[in-house]
Amino acid sequence: MGREATITPEQVHAIADAIKAEGGKPTLRAVRERLGQGSMGTIAKLLQQWKANQERQAAADLVLPPALQxxxxxxxxxxLSAARAPLEADLAEQQxxxxxxxxxxERQADTIAEQSEALDALAAERAAAEGKAGQLAADLDGAKEDAARExxxxxxxxxxxxxxxxRLEAMPRLEADLAAIRAELAKExxxxxxxxQQAAVLTAQKADLEGRLVDAKKEAERAGAQLERAQARAEQQAEALADARVTIQTAQARADDLAAQLDAARKEAKAASEDAATLRGQLAAQGVATHPAPAKKTPKA
Structure with missing residues (x-):
């Protein structure tokens, strides 16, 4: 089937006029690019019509004096008679x-359109066949699954x-088991x-124990407060003990110093007594009466 024309002579003529007004040459490719659609053969035929109209209009616009005309x-x-024959022959050949x-x-375009339609039909048939094959495969899988389930x-x-x-064969034994189970259920x-009943008693005991636990917690809190106060007093006493130890250590150091001074004084007194005894011996040997010298008083520490 033939294709309907998608372009009109008015469109081609308008585009050619616009290109000419812009100072360009309305060629077949330029008109096709402006249109963006249509076959080159159709555009060429319509463009030839436009060119013929342009030539006729140019001939009609020439106005000269009658004699000169x-x-x-x-x-x-x-x-024109001399040149028309070859030009008309060339023009006729080109046309x-x-x-x-x-x-x-146009014939190739029609063929391409028909082939495209045929390809679309084949693609639709192929899609339908693939869908039918998929459905058949799904049905087959479903039948297989149904057979497997059956x-x-x-x-x-x-x-x-x-x-x-x-179970029917074991019914007597099951009845005996059922009787035993019923007896067990009664016991349970x-x-x-x-x-x-025991749970109720235990609940009461639990409530009592919880009350005792609250009292014990309060007592523990009071004991903790007393312990904190005792720790504070112990820390104060420890600080006082540390101060007393420092004082004792200072006094002990002073006592050690005084003892050393006393020991040195005793040694000096002993040396003095020995010197005095030696001196008395010498004096006695020389016949000098000696009187014991008064003892030196040891300075009190």
């Missing part, structure tokens, strides 16, 4: 070539049937009642 027209007619190109471009369900049913058969129920 006749002379010019005669000259131009002669010249035919342009028309052929335009027709070929096999599992059948196997489970057989297992449950075997278990039920075993009695034990639970007794446990609840």
């Amino acid at each position: 006749r002379a010019v027209l005669d000259f131009m007619a002669a010249e 035919q070539t342009a028309a052929d190109l335009a027709a070929e471009n 096999r599992q369900a059948a196997e489970a049913a057989r297992t449950e049937l075997a278990k039920a058969t075993l 129920r009695q034990g639970r009642i007794e446990a609840e």
Whole structure:
């Protein structure tokens, strides 16, 4: 099917007029770039129409005096007659070539459009086929899963049937077990009642113990306060003891110094006594009466 034209002669003529007004040359490529769409063959055909209109308008705008106009027209007619034949032949050939190109471009454009439509149809068919194949694969997987679940369900049913058969065979033993379990439940129920009673007693004891614990905490707080005061007094006494020790050490040092002085004085007194005895002996040997000298008083410390 043929394509509808996406451009009009008015669009091509308007763009060509704009390019000419800007001082440019309205070529096929320039017009195509301004349009941004359409086939080159169609644009070339419409541009040829515009050029023909421009030539006719230029010929209509020429106004000369009648005599000169006749002379010019005669000259131009002669010249045109001489040059028209090859030009018309070239123009006809170029127009035919342009028309052929335009027709070929349009035919190729139609072919491309048809091929694009065919490709789109093939792509849609392929997508549909892929979707159908995916759906079939999903259905097949679902059928496989359903079959596997059914096999599992059948196997489970057989297992449950075997278990039920075993339970039926073991029913007498189960009834005896049930009686024993009921007896155990009765014992447990009695034990639970007794446990609840004991729990009530323990709750009362707990309340009493909590009261005692509060009193013990208060007593501990008072004992802690007393301990802090005792520690403060002990620290004060320790400081006083340290001061007393310093005082004792000072006094001991002074006593040691005085003892040393006293020992030195005694040694001096002993040496003096020995000197006096020696002197008395010498005097006695010389016949000098001696009288004991009064003893020196030792200075008190």
